Amino acid sequence: MEIPHTVTPRPDTGLYNAKLAVWLFLASEVMLFGGLFSAYVFLRMAADDGYWPHGLLSVPVGTINTIILITSSIAVVMSWAALKMRNWKMYKLWMLVAIALGVIFLIIKLGYEYPNKFDHFGAFIKKEKWGEYEQYLGNEYLAKKGLEPRPQISGHLHEVEINVADADKAELDAVIKKRGLVIAKSEEDGKLLSIEVKSPRDAEALAKIPGAVTNPQETDPKKITRKEQGVKMVAFEVALDEVNADPTNAKFDKPSFFFRGHTEKIAKIHADDVENGGWSAFVPKHSPFLAIYYAITGLHGLHILGGLVMFVYFFFFSEALYRRNPEHMANRIEVVGLYWHFVDLVWIFVFPVFYLL
Amino acid sequence: MSSESHTPEPAPASQEQIRDIQKHIKGYVKIFCFQVAFAILMVWISFWNLGSSAAQVGATLLVAIANGILVAGILMHLKEEKRTIWKFLIFTGVFFFILFFLTYLGRTDTIVQTLHHHH
Numbered sequence: 001m002e003i004p005h006t007v008t009p010r011p012d013t014g015l016y017n018a019k020l021a022v023w024l025f026l027a028s029e030v031m032l033f034g035g036l037f038s039a040y041v042f043l044r045m046a047a048d049d050g051y052w053p054h055g056l057l058s059v060p061v062g063t064i065n066t067i068i069l070i071t072s073s074i075a076v077v078m079s080w081a082a083l084k085m086r087n088w089k090m091y092k093l094w095m096l097v098a099i100a101l102g103v104i105f106l107i108i109k110l111g112y113e114y115p116n117k118f119d120h121f122g123a124f125i126k127k128e129k130w131g132e133y134e135q136y137l138g139n140e141y142l143a144k145k146g147l148e149p150r151p152q153i154s155g156h157l158h159e160v161e162i163n164v165a166d167a168d169k170a171e172l173d174a175v176i177k178k179r180g181l182v183i184a185k186s187e188e189d190g191k192l193l194s195i196e197v198k199s200p201r202d203a204e205a206l207a208k209i210p211g212a213v214t215n216p217q218e219t220d221p222k223k224i225t226r227k228e229q230g231v232k233m234v235a236f237e238v239a240l241d242e243v244n245a246d247p248t249n250a251k252f253d254k255p256s257f258f259f260r261g262h263t264e265k266i267a268k269i270h271a272d273d274v275e276n277g278g279w280s281a282f283v284p285k286h287s288p289f290l291a292i293y294y295a296i297t298g299l300h301g302l303h304i305l306g307g308l309v310m311f312v313y314f315f316f317f318s319e320a321l322y323r324r325n326p327e328h329m330a331n332r333i334e335v336v337g338l339y340w341h342f343v344d345l346v347w348i349f350v351f352p353v354f355y356l357l
Numbered sequence: 358m359s360s361e362s363h364t365p366e367p368a369p370a371s372q373e374q375i376r377d378i379q380k381h382i383k384g385y386v387k388i389f390c391f392q393v394a395f396a397i398l399m400v401w402i403s404f405w406n407l408g409s410s411a412a413q414v415g416a417t418l419l420v421a422i423a424n425g426i427l428v429a430g431i432l433m434h435l436k437e438e439k440r441t442i443w444k445f446l447i448f449t450g451v452f453f454f455i456l457f458f459l460t461y462l463g464r465t466d467t468i469v470q471t472l473h474h475h476h
Binding site: 013014015019020023024027030031034035037038041042045046059063066067070071073074077078081084085086254255257320322323324325326337338341342344345348349351352356357 | 364365366367368369370374375378379381382385386388389392393396397399400403404413414417418420421424425428429432433439440441442445446448449452453456457459460463464
């Protein structure tokens, strides 16, 4: 039995089946991303002054990715046009261009933007300690100019000072060996260690090492020894970002178009001066901004991946359908194109809200 | 090799269809140029001092909306789409705005009292 209206439109709706279906699907997608953008607005409005970063993401990279997606959208519509004109070779060429651009977009996102953040360190300083870190935060200067305060010190984490008095020694040695860490200094009979780290992930692994606390007063034998956090963070040594190295420089009053890297200037941040749970790499748990950034861009990236799977399928397995019924084939590309344009449309809003505003 | 090579080439498109599609292609090239220009304009506006951050956010999002209208209207063919699709989208749009209104309601929903139950 042949399914009706796969190529020709239904007389009542004026639409062929797949087109009706994809628009319903896109309506549900609007609500999905709408919910996340609504969460973005909620988080941004609730953020205290200075706690919503501006200029954290690289604008040139975001601009390049925007242009890549715009071009890929045009490539898809051109491949549809080529099918409508029965030009198979041009269809294949434009489809290949769309696939290549989609792959480049993902490489930039997953191979450059995300890993850069995973290696970047930031620590939110407790408000009552801002004065002690004025040389890195510049909050007196910012207050005089009527600008938002700067609560965070960020940069490249290269050394941590830890207290390992209660730590499970075997576990500590295992983490040091596994991650190839170097003990730069050992004090107080090996209870206070300065360890050179390569990224904040190393510091997080050290902080998770368990310890055992013995309580001889306990009557329940099962509770005499209890497990708890064995390593206590004492201090972080950070090669500062430009903005923290020279915080009263007027050029840092506003976000910059060009990427700002870290300097060789070192700062020591005491763990007790950091907000509870306020230090980490630039991963989702670091701040509400990064949490919603990864949620939206991650979901968008998955949509790009989904589109690429469909493109690759149509690139390799569509010739038979084209020869049998070229209009049916053109309809399929129109439908997958509608999905791709929607993904492009989402990015058009992702780019300004995360990179520019 | 495959059955595809034995299937004849499809009949060529009519001259009328080709002319119609060529007209579309000219439009797509223009849209591409506009979209790139809008993307650059959006970046420029966001670094341009408009006096207040609200004006900056408003102007940047306005350019983003214009860019989005181009994608939806021309590339997604919404401009010439059937009424059924428009009905879906209007319906979706209403719920979309309700969703954002919930954010506003959330802001007004402040906790004024904590109740302690003593047993």
